[in-house]
Amino acid sequence: MSGEFDIIERYFAPLSEGFSGAFALGDDAASLDATDLVVTKDLLVEGVHFRAKDPRKSVAQKALRVNLSDLAAKGARPVGYFLGCVWPSNVKEEMIGEFVSGLSEDQDAYKISLMGGDTTVQVQKGAPLTISVTMIGARGSAGMIRRSGAKANDDLYVSGTIGDAGLGLAVLNNEFKVAPAHKAFLVGRYQLPSPRISLGGALSGHASAAIDISDGLAADAGHIAAQSKVAIDLFADKLPLSEAAKTWLDRQNLEEGLARLAGAGDDYEILFTAPPSRRRSIEMASQVTKTPIARIGAVTKGAGVRLVAATGEAIDISRTGFDHFSR
Amino acid sequence: MSGEFDIIERYFAPLSEGFSGAFALGDDAASLDATDLVVTKDLLVEGVHFRAKDPRKSVAQKALRVNLSDLAAKGARPVGYFLGCVWPSNVKEEMIGEFVSGLSEDQDAYKISLMGGDTTVQVQKGAPLTISVTMIGARGSAGMIRRSGAKANDDLYVSGTIGDAGLGLAVLNNEFKVAPAHKAFLVGRYQLPSPRISLGGALSGHASAAIDISDGLAADAGHIAAQSKVAIDLFADKLPLSEAAKTWLDRQNLEEGLARLAGAGDDYEILFTAPPSRRRSIEMASQVTKTPIARIGAVTKGAGVRLVAATGEAIDISRTGFDHFSR
Numbered sequence: 167m168s169g170e171f172d173i174i175e176r177y178f179a180p181l182s183e184g185f186s187g188a189f190a191l192g193d194d195a196a197s198l199d200a201t202d203l204v205v206t207k208d209l210l211v212e213g214v215h216f217r218a219k220d221p222r223k224s225v226a227q228k229a230l231r232v233n234l235s236d237l238a239a240k241g242a243r244p245v246g247y248f249l250g251c252v253w254p255s256n257v258k259e260e261m262i263g264e265f266v267s268g269l270s271e272d273q274d275a276y277k278i279s280l281m282g283g284d285t286t287v288q289v290q291k292g293a294p295l296t297i298s299v300t301m302i303g304a305r306g307s308a309g310m311i312r313r314s315g316a317k318a319n320d321d322l323y324v325s326g327t328i329g330d331a332g333l334g335l336a337v338l339n340n341e342f343k344v345a346p347a348h349k350a351f352l353v354g355r356y357q358l359p360s361p362r363i364s365l366g367g368a369l370s371g372h373a374s375a376a377i378d379i380s381d382g383l384a385a386d387a388g389h390i391a392a393q394s395k396v397a398i399d400l401f402a403d404k405l406p407l408s409e410a411a412k413t414w415l416d417r418q419n420l421e422e423g424l425a426r427l428a429g430a431g432d433d434y435e436i437l438f439t440a441p442p443s444r445r446r447s448i449e450m451a452s453q454v455t456k457t458p459i460a461r462i463g464a465v466t467k468g469a470g471v472r473l474v475a476a477t478g479e480a481i482d483i484s485r486t487g488f489d490h491f492s493r
Numbered sequence: 494m495s496g497e498f499d500i501i502e503r504y505f506a507p508l509s510e511g512f513s514g515a516f517a518l519g520d521d522a523a524s525l526d527a528t529d530l531v532v533t534k535d536l537l538v539e540g541v542h543f544r545a546k547d548p549r550k551s552v553a554q555k556a557l558r559v560n561l562s563d564l565a566a567k568g569a570r571p572v573g574y575f576l577g578c579v580w581p582s583n584v585k586e587e588m589i590g591e592f593v594s595g596l597s598e599d600q601d602a603y604k605i606s607l608m609g610g611d612t613t614v615q616v617q618k619g620a621p622l623t624i625s626v627t628m629i630g631a632r633g634s635a636g637m638i639r640r641s642g643a644k645a646n647d648d649l650y651v652s653g654t655i656g657d658a659g660l661g662l663a664v665l666n667n668e669f670k671v672a673p674a675h676k677a678f679l680v681g682r683y684q685l686p687s688p689r690i691s692l693g694g695a696l697s698g699h700a701s702a703a704i705d706i707s708d709g710l711a712a713d714a715g716h717i718a719a720q721s722k723v724a725i726d727l728f729a730d731k732l733p734l735s736e737a738a739k740t741w742l743d744r745q746n747l748e749e750g751l752a753r754l755a756g757a758g759d760d761y762e763i764l765f766t767a768p769p770s771r772r773r774s775i776e777m778a779s780q781v782t783k784t785p786i787a788r789i790g791a792v793t794k795g796a797g798v799r800l801v802a803a804t805g806e807a808i809d810i811s812r813t814g815f816d817h818f819s820r
Contacts, residue, residue: 189639189641192640192641192719192720193567193639193640193641193720194533194563194566194567194640194704194705195531195532195533195563195564195567195569195630195637196531196532196533197530197531197632197637198530198531198532199528199529199530200528200530201526201527201528202526203524203525203526203527204522204523204524204525205522205523205525205575205608205609206521206522206523206609207575207576207577207609207610207611207625207627208611209577209579209611209612209613209625211579211613211615211616211623213615213616213617213620214613214614214615214616215613236521236522237522239521240520240521240522242522248532248534248627249534250534250536250577250625252536252538252623281532282532282533282534283534284534284535284536284625285536286536286538286541286542287541288538288540288541288621289538289540289541290540290619290620290621292617293540293617293620293621294615294617294620296538296579296623298534298536298577298611298625300534300575300627303522305524310522310524312516312520313516313519313520313521314516314519314520377521378521392519393519393520
């Protein structure tokens, strides 16, 4: 195993080449000439946010993408990131190389650079790989899309399909089996989310509020509702589902299955609201960015989130949404 | 134990009151209107950077202060920070409260605000408390002080005294005993560094290169030497030592003792270079900021760092300097 400074020079410094203010990681700090920043920070811990068996390459990509997804939901364009890594005590250079290959690919895909960071090694045997990313973005011209701007009578939309990542995790944990093609799709949705960067930019100036789905559709709708001081109805029969999720749902009690999909985290789709006067603009944003968008609910006066069946009855979602402090 | 969002609202949101762009931690990202930023990121991991027994309050303060120290060495003024916390699986609200009290005190002392972050809990029993801080500063009017600006014939200076924190850690680990008053002083230097913020600002425009001492005097002098492509001589008889360190040194083989002090990490003093024409300015900076400064060496042509005795002979420091990947 090489020394700390060799590792930084060989593996990490090349990742900073696109950003001169990183000084090739050869200084204590980065120098950043920018204005109108949007900054987000998400931690990923082995055993909490990813499985010990997940490939290190996709773990690196997931660490970037969950942060990119936050920026997307805020209508911001990604610029670069600061990275903190705590490697397990038995780290091998090969593991670092695999991890860095994931960072490198996603840097190219999302046009971002490493700006700085810190790296260390666990002393405690078996202690988890831990990744901390602080992602820097540039605010959209219409400003940051907040969680707090939803108004009664707004429509509620979501990109892509929901519940796939949660099913992927359940399949990995051998909770149930699905057809091989569905397994590959669902596991991919769990291990490697696709942040909706271009959609986020296109929503700036149109969406009244937005959030990316990490805790789960219902829980994240709850965050918009709480910050905007409104109530949100989710229309159960409008939830956009993948073929894999539909096939799974067909074998469940319908209401329980829907509640589970609405409660599953890690989708990294954008959930957003906009006034009905913007329906054409939202449709345009969907077309221009080639991103499927579904209108799945409505904002009303009041508080809280309901999942409403086609019959008009509410489906119980009281046990959905991930809470790191209560499990 | 309260839920995640209660914890954030009760303990962390009040820390963000001084920064409106944090939206009271009620959104996915922070909005930052600033230019000329200096950004640094340091991780602290239990068992690596602090002891499991260290008070949580001082651990929180150390997490901020090691980052503040980086900004100080760059001549930057601190503005705020993003915080990532991974709590141990048995975390109690009391522990969070104690930790937050440390953050709160230091926010007041250093005039900074919490800007955003992420918090989660270890699933794995016994896995370490892990803290990630990304600290944002405003660049000094003369620009960021780099590691790379030292020139042959420059003087080398250091603030405060060196080696104390390393001795403090050794005392805590029962490697040797010292008088009670000395113990309190040395342990304090290890657990609670005092970043040299005002000195850093005063050095902007005068220092040709600077770094804060975290790996150890000799190792960090080595970082300046490597980045500036120069050699550095440290004058062994000029190293500024506290009374506690002097007392300890009197009982050691002099050369071995000096090498140990020059190799001890965690001092968080500023090591910097400046041309001889700036000696008056450096003295002024010391007086105005009430910070002791010692001239401890010289920059020459060549490469590497030597610790030179008064006799002119080099003292062996080959085994000094902390490397997280090689231990």
